[in-house]
Amino acid sequence: MKTVIDLDDELLERARLELGTKSKKDTIHAALRLVAERSERLEAVRELLAIDRDWTGLLEDDKTPRGTRDAA
Incomplete structure (x- = not known):
């Protein structure tokens, strides 16, 4: 369904960065x-x-690679 709405561009960009998406639709x-x-x-x-x-100590026991722990 297509809907025309006004979006807060700054908020949309922040959400895009947080979610790792490429397009507005995504x-x-x-x-x-x-x-x-x-x-x-x-x-x-x-x-x-x-x-x-x-x-x-759950995180210390976790086998998740160190670089990805803070991403969640």
Whole structure:
């Protein structure tokens, strides 16, 4: 569906950089997807927090390469 809307160019550019998208359309779709899936991510976090585990040092035990840890 095509819709004509006024967009905040600065905000769109910030979102594009954050999401790593190339076009306005890709940026808007990625942002909408991120918001639409938010409740699923929150539920997953709640489930993880409900697990009886000591989460201390989780990042230190993580096998993720150092350069990509801060990207999340």
